[in-house]
Structures are given as C-alpha cells and as structure tokens.
Amino acid sequence: MPDPDLRRELRALPETDPAIDRLVEQIIGRVADKWTMLLIEILTEHDCCRFGELARLCPGISQKMLTQTLRALECDGLVTRTVYPVVPPRVEYRLTDLGLGLAKAFCGVWLWAEANRERIEAARAAYAAGRDPVTPPGS
C-alpha cells in the first residue's frame, strides 16, 4: 500500500512543458551512464586529475571511453579541461560548480540506494524464487 502523501508530493512537482522534459531526460540519460557517474565521483574526491590518473582510478575503462566521457562532461560544462603545453603532454580535469551541483543532486539517489539496498536484494531474491501468485482482491 503505497504512501499517498508521498505520491501527492511527487505529483505536485512543477510539470513544465515537454521541451524541458526532453532536455532533462537527455541530461539525466547522459549523466546516468556508468562511466560518467564514476568519473564524477572520482572528481569529487580528487579535485584535480590528469588523464592517466583517471584511467588508473577507473578500473576497466578503455582510453576511448575515458576520452569520450570526459569530452561529454566538458561539453556540458561539468568539468574543465586544462592543457599544459609541455612534453610529454599534461592535461588536468576538474569539476566545475555545475558538476559539483549535479554530484550533490545525485547524492539523493545514492543515499536512497544505500538505505534500501537490503530491500532491493530481498525483492530480487523473492523474484528469483518464482513470483508468488497474488490473489487479486476482487476474485
């Protein structure tokens, strides 16, 4: 029995025009990518990282994906990319205020996930054990 107050609260949100909706969805879609999330997390912890450093801190990422993801972040103004004209090249990445704000916004999801980890795992176990044939109310 879902909480009706929470539902009402959610419904009361500023439901704006579909154009904004699309942009918001796009942003969320872009940001919610696996590597993007990880990079943002890393960059909140180390406020400044070189390319190779990020590669080391992102176990499993390929150079290609790292470059691609960083470029997308830069494009959206979430990180800055500073190139030092030296040899061998030195490039530093750091979150902007915008990026930090996004990280903070995502913390809500993060905290929710942590707080409800056990419930989710229990649900998964129950699902794997076979869905229970629910008796419908009006039968």
Added chain:
Amino acid sequence: MPDPDLRRELRALPETDPAIDRLVEQIIGRVADKWTMLLIEILTEHDCCRFGELARLCPGISQKMLTQTLRALECDGLVTRTVYPVVPPRVEYRLTDLGLGLAKAFCGVWLWAEANRERIEAARAAYAAGRDPVTPPGS
C-alpha cells in the same frame, strides 16, 4: 573556481565498502534507463495501470521493451504486478513504496537539471564554438 564547501560536504558522505558501491551503481544504471524513468514517472501520476495503458502512455515504446522494463522494475521490488485470471488477461502495475522513494530521490536530479538547463545549453554552445585555449596558471 568550484565551491570548496560543497566539495567538502560531498566528500563527507558515508563512503562505504566497494560492494555497496557496486550495487548502488548497478541500481542507478538500471534506473537511469530511458524507459524506466518514463514508466516510473507515469506510475507516480496514475497510481495503477494496465499493460496496454502504459503502452499508450509511453509513446514509442515497443511491447518488448515495455515488458522487459516492467519485469526489471518488478524484480527490484519497485512495482507490483497483479494478474487477474480473466479472459482476456488483465494485469495491473503499480509503484511500491520503494519505487515511490526512488522517484522522490530522482526528483533532486530532475530539479537540478531544470534549474541548470540554461547553463548547460550555454556550455554546449561555447563548446561547439570551439574550445578556448586556456592559459595555464604557471606558464
């Protein structure tokens, strides 16, 4: 110049063991999918929907993806699936409290995206116009 207070606040979050991190990432990754987002949104607005109803409310979704997405949501305990043993079949979906909680958590991201839409668009325009050659501080 990123705000150091915000950064400190973010760093102070309960950084737990990597197992939780992985689950959290997985959940966020799963949820951040395009259709999942949309379905959760729809289900916060209509507290109970049949399969065909959802298909109509999700313009462009295929039966396959709708089924798949709903199954994933059910598996994680975010929606309930009630089958009425009638012919033709009648199946109802509704968010659980867990699902509602997640919707609420995601609202933070939604609001951030809305609030920062213009900054992001500006950043994109600037990026498209060619990245400015930043003068590094120690050159």
Added chain:
DNA sequence: ATTTATACTTACCGAAAAGAGAGCATGGGC
C-alpha cells in the same frame, strides 16, 4: 466456426555501442 481482445514470448535482423590495439607527436635523457 470465426473473430476479437489482451498480455505477453520468441526469433530474427540491423544499428549502435564498446573493447582492443596500433599509431602519432615531441622534447628530454641516455
């Protein structure tokens, strides 16, 4: 007997994303 409605499931196919790995530019150290 045939059609209709509903909620799937399955097989197939093309597109898109991701991974692997080689190549490139260049100035300093040996």
Added chain:
DNA sequence: GCCCATGCTCTCTTTTCGGTAAGTATAAAT
C-alpha cells in the same frame, strides 16, 4: 640516434540493444 612518457585518435572487431513481426492462450460475442 633512439627510446620513453603522455594523451590522445583511428580503425577493426565483437557485443549488446532495440525494433519488427509473428505466434500463443482462452473465453465471449457473432
């Protein structure tokens, strides 16, 4: 002269994703 380090970029291959379309079950209506 040659190698190294760094941060890419490009190409090729593989994997995954998602759409299309057809099939299934069943009872009621025609």
